[in-house]
Amino acid sequence: MEAMASSILRMDANWVDYLLIALYFVFVLGIGLTARASVSSSIDFFLSGRSLPAWVTGLAFISANLGAVEIMGMSANGAEYGMPTFHYYWIGAIPAMLFLAVVMMPFYYGSKVRSVPEYMLRRFGPAAHLVNSISFALAQVLIAGVNLYLLATIVNALLGWSIWVSTVAAAIIVLSYITLGGLSAAIYNEVLQFFVIVAALLPLTYIALHKIGGWNGLTDAMDKAGTGAQTKSWPGTDLTAFTSSFWSVVGIVFGLGFVLSFGYWTTNFVEVQRAMASKNMNSARRAPIIGSFPKMLLPFIIIVPGMLAAVLVTPLAQMKHEGKTTGAGGITYNDSLLLLMKQLLPNGLLGVAIAGMLAAFMAGMAANISAFNTVMSYDIWQTYIQRDKPDHWYTSFGRWATLAATALAIGTSYFASQFPNMMNYLQTLFGFFNAPLFATFILGMFWKRMSSAAGWTGLVSGTVAAVVVAILSEGTLGSVSTGTIHLSGQGASFVAAGAAFVVDIAVSVVVTMATQPKEESQLRGLVYSLTPKEDLLDDHAGHWYTSPTKLAGVSLVMVIILNLLFR
């Protein structure tokens, strides 16, 4: 099967393409080496010394997310469902990013924690902290495995190396640049990767639109193919699989827009860590907002090329017309972007595109690994195992943790390869780890009465609830799932996440009522009502674009306009 897929996907790369790809890797490793020279203390290695300007952390914020899953998954969704896929950005990301910036960032940055679990430690004490640290570290290794597996399949398809060789080669490159330069190197590479991706996808979209006769040409072609309804983003019934338009809209706004997206964007340390590397509170709050502007435009160069591929690439159009999920030569919707590149890009630009794809796939994994080593070094090792070592000892421990995480990721990538639908597997993981965390966070930040015992019991019971739903559903966890309730795919993940959220809140409230609250003096800066209001104000904002709230307002208005234009 792999051989079939690779023969139709094999790019006819020549030496110019390889030169461009090689040049990119020289830069990546160069960044690692340079960063090593300027890394002096542990806070440099893990939080980039909190010295980066807002536009850098803002771009890193979205680039950390712009990995294999996003590029392949969203262009595939674009090819299959069309415009409703835009909701993953305009409903499923932007509002949550703005909420993080305006409401939650003051607590994260102001409490000067290095990681999300460290916040848990200060708000709820050791038990909640340990539970969260372990589940987080586990989640990162599992997700790094997904990224590594996708990366390896692309290298295999593009260059023809075997999956095994591709996996190890990719792992070694990611390993070397994080071990050398820590978070600074990871962040710099993410920003660099963002520009390479745009340099590849923007011309690809332009050429494809030119070929089909502009936006009208695309809608005409889709009307002719009988998929004209896909050129409108609402009500998106194909995407949600709800028959009622009304419930589809409700599902998108509350399911995707609230529980899943707020859970993901506000508690995912991979993202939050990017903003915490900012030089001051104002930059930390602006990072997600600055990131929201390119984020709302990204679907035009990720989803639209997917839609174009489903019309322009003959075997893909054929496959869509017949309503199948696998087409000639073993292609699937996941291959949309690669097929379009192969069809339209000349040698040269093709090299830029391949470099961009490889970069994006490595960035996802690098982000997981660097988050893992922060949590492993500080939250688990320094807190519970060896407390009083000098600073440089933990930095070097961080490098070993990186090596171990990479080795583990090779194992979990094999595990991930057993799942036929990567997106479902990932959504399930988010349900296990992010949904309960979000519930505990939101309750803990706004309800000062919430006790330490409620913190850890809520997390554990929320995760257990999600796991139980996943086991009872059909095929969510492969052969482990019993199929007792008739839910499968995305639907099952949504219900698992919802169950985790509700159970977590319920258990937290009940346990809080039965236990002692924490002393208020210990909660300053950690709970909304006990944080001095001046900590939450926009410090020294001279212009509207330096004020987080005003900038967030502009972003929100723009995303509403986009929704209206493409409804």
Add this chain to the structure above:
Amino acid sequence: MKKTSLFDVRTIIGALMFLYGVILVLASFATSDADKAKSDGINANLWVGLVLLVFGALMIVWAVTRPIVVDEAELESDKRAVDEAAGRGTDDGGGAGGVD
């Protein structure tokens, strides 16, 4: 002590984009007619190459004319303040101070 940072992300982005521009523009002279036909008659390498050349050059100009100046003494004291306020290194574990 103040010093300008050589490790400026703008220089790195600018350099890579500029080099990509140079390579693409050179490659565009060798782009075959078959390759141009693939891109709907557009000489994509040439145009993208030119845009990247200009973009890369602008990034480098920006980095050179408006360098990031790092005040090392201030950075060090900031780091100490961060560590102390978060209760690391010291054992007070107390509340957070202001940020700026």
